[in-house]
Amino acid sequence: MDKPAFTPRVFSGIKPSGGLTLGNYLGAIKRFVDMQGGEFETIYCVVDMHAITVWQSPEDLRHATREVAAGYLASGIDPDRSILFNQSRVSGHAELGWLFNCVARVGWMNRMTQFKDKAGKNAENVSLGLYAYPSLMAADILLYHATHVPVGEDQKQHVELTRDIAAKFNHDYKVDFFPETVPVIEGPAMRVMNLRDGTKKMSKSGESDMERINMTDDADSIAKKFRKAKTDPEPLPEEMDGLDSRPEARNLVNIYAGLANMTADSVLAEYGGEGWGRFKPALAELAVERLAPISGEMKRLMDDPAEIDRIMEKGAEKAREIAQPILEKTFDIMGFVR
Template identity: 85%
Template sequence: MSDETPSQFTPRVFSGIKPSGGLTLGNYLGAIKRFVDWQEAGTHETIYCVVDLHAITVWQDPAELHAATREVAAGFIASGIDPTKSVLFNQSQVSAHAELGWIFSCVARVGWMNRMTQFKDKAGANAEKVSLGLYAYPALMASDILLYHATHVPVGEDQKQHVELTRDIAQKFNHDYKVDFFPETRPVIEGPATRVMNLRDGTKKMSKSGESDMERINMTDDADTIAKKFKKAKTDPEPLPETMEGLEGRPEARNLVDIYAGLSGMTDEQVIAEYAGAGWGRFKPALADLAVEKLAPISTEMARLMDDPAEIDRILAHGAEQAREIANPILKRTYEIVGLVGS
């Protein structure tokens, strides 16, 4: 983890997860586990958010969104996010996100939005029919980050472009208003399994919306289900190679090695060194046992937390108060810089 931060900005980490469709192993290894690592490192303030305003860029059933927001919060806490060490809240409770998002919508250029590959992927051939929010939400994501003057954003590879857009917005704002107010935030993409793939097709990302539940590990899966899914995961006939180069062209094999590395804290190279020449009859049961050891306690604690929604709501409300204490002065100063009259 890099400590390189411009001297005028507090070293601060911000990241969030969208509450839609349930949490998967991809969310855990690609995001939440690394959020916990940043928290425990103690070198930066850590702010984590359930980005529920992002979820409504596509239609959400209100009751399901309510439940999903609490589930993501439970996933954060069960995985090790400590509300006494990190700020944890849901985005919609801090109205400054939407307010700064509008200002950044006026700073960002249409050409920048047209280059966002995630919008193209999600909209597909129906771009004319999707919501304006889906098109413009990278400006809201920039506001999520810059509202706290966050210097580092741990993200998966698929979000790197959005954090780079955040940097562009910060640079343009600072240039246009002749200030040095917003930091140039760094995306942090590190460690194994930053992009966890489908257990049935190693060329596709593990998704909450995949057709079969066997494609993914849900963070709510119990021990037996976790073990079953890994033992039935698609592989190829070849044993594990002696070097990483031997995994080229073997996406399912590479994915399982990445997952083992992410869960164990080992590097991919260390996993290969330990299991070189091993067949899947040895490796998959070892991976299943490791996954059960690491993930089953999380799913158990999530279930306990979700049985007490009032406690989750209390934690989110307290986190929102903390977030507003940081965000509101930054928003107020932004308004002053832009020239908006305030009381």
């Protein structure tokens, strides 16, 4: 039997916990913007239900949800070309998440490395949601029959789990209903690292604000952080192999490449042999040029939360139009009387 033809559709989301960083922009949001208007229908979400796997202050959650939406919009996500909403507005995410909890196997969950990293030695005391959230992530994706998911390397395992859940559902119920979603991992700055320690990922929760570029930073802060970013005494090499044991240097080159829409090799072709006295000011100038307008627009949007909420509700209405028939068909396939 021929496989069904699924609409080429992208789904991805960002969790509203803490603030947005340059890592969110280069690793996710910039790519989301680039995928608009191409061969895919694009659906982007603020995954607020994932945020509560660890306790959140209600006020902080409301603020962070709107801030992520503002980050999407300020970076160029167009609500007329993409669907933009927050996850909790579409109840199908939670409903399909429960159905998938009954499809996924405990052994699959036990292999999820992110749970082990986040729970650490405290695994007995974390929420059940933190353990099971990859199943909800699968529901986020498959509720829209998404065929492609742009993710960072650290989330690839969860998309593979999504494929396993889809395959088991299709096998168990003898249907070809859910697509085998493809993770999309590409680009020079997929994993943006800490400005003080190039072996650690740039994080919202790092100890020092100087470790990261926040998407809300103004031009002066952005320039200062890049000028003070940790480097080494050696000049830049002319080829990427020369950065193998130089994590901070590699990180700054990758950031430049991501902001300039260049390959890292092209950056080194231009700056190879140069010292940091030329490269860091050039990087700071580029970053201010690209990021300061986003920061300013985010501030403007956050001054009008009702407008952000209106945009997300309009997006949720569009999302429900796609999701509800898929959810109803899932219930039907599984034998529920509706």
